[in-house]
Amino acid sequence: MSVTIDVSEHVAIVTLRWPERRNALGPQEADEVADAIDTAAGSGAAALVLTGEQAFCAGGDLPSILSAIDGATPADVESIVYEHFQKLARALRGCRIPTVAAVNGAAIGLGLDLALWCDRRFVARSARLGQGWARMGLIPGTGGAALLERLAPGLLWKLLGTDGELTVEEAAAHGIAEVVEDPVATAIEFATALSRAGTAALAGYVQLARTGLPDEVYLRDCARLQSHRLTSADFARRVERSGLSAKKA
Template sequence: MTDSVTWELRGRAAVVTIRLPQVRNALGPREAALLGRTISAAAAHPDALGVVLTGEGAFSAGGDLPAIVEAIEGRDAAGVSEFVYRDFQSMVRALRECPIPTVAAVDGAAIGLGLDLALWCDARFLGPKAKLAQGWATLGLIPGTGGAKVLQELLPGALWHLLGQRPMNADQAAALGVGVRSDDALAASVDLIEGWVPVGRPALEGYAALSRSHLPDDTYLQECARIQGQRLTSESFAVTAQAILAR
């Protein structure tokens, strides 16, 4: 494991932390794949009753644009779709298949891919610096990690009101029902999991499995990857990405 993603056991909570503060925890394909593997490794610890997903300095500001542009160079739409499914979507498959409950401790930016990660978790705490937005659309992309369906299930109709809008702060997001406002999102997440000690891991595994029927299946994720491959190889994305990178 590299230092860009780490995990540690805090009591009965397996805390997975994204540590790329220089880019506000934006993720390229390699970091995304590492995060997926780390979530699975953390959940496998026999003493863990839940997994907390968080980030150093931010939750995740989305995809790492320079890394993505580098990764798609020379690939056609089908080739890009393949690595979107293999690398980026490995994170959300790890959350969907996590044997124990997952909690997002969101403080700082959770944009686009970052918002998707928070939404895939079973519960969310929102710290005072939380900023949440559906940021894919500003790049001409779709929620390539399945966030459109997850958001639709959690908050029907909210997607259309978030497109192109400014980020929501913690109070606004909590008022919509995205998560629970907390002065210390990480501490609240760990405390929540500590409260599950009387329940025990076997029962928690049952609750986790039964509560995720609304999450996107692989057929949906493959369709997201297919559409995202088309968008990432489009001329409009190339123009937008070049303009952003030239700033």
């Protein structure tokens, strides 16, 4: 499966469709999703809804990542993080129409970061949210630390001191997301309401509302730090304990 784009008069829906791995993304899949966001942004729709089949995004696909970084230097890994995974961040940050995350199922690590990059977030009661990076001895490589701190100061440190999980009730209490019965339907309804303002006005709101989002300098720092974590002995030990291995070509 892949990623699909469904465009109506008011909304472009980008849906991740790798349900067999809960939409966990490797470098190639990250490129596909980023390209789909760019395409949807130019579709003429008033807003973009980002969602996933059966789950939102369970994070990075570790076997694919291990395969991509096998034998790579920190500089090589930095390029992989910046050019592929952070391509998602740049696509959402640069999207010229409002972005809405419709979170059904898991949004962990990279998945939570994707939701946080969106302008608004609707989550199902059954959604699972979390900053899963630290479990593997990694840092939020796609801007999640700054995004979470921007929305809910201090919450990142609380999550680091626990298991990293964030209940939907906590997300709502911190103003990170709104809990709804049907995130996709609610997001479409919201996009339709936004369309009444007109695309030119919405473009202005997008520019103003995203002031203060992580910039290129910040993302470069994330990529550099993550590259050293991914090539560390500590990460290798955590991978070995996890029982996961690189995907075979």
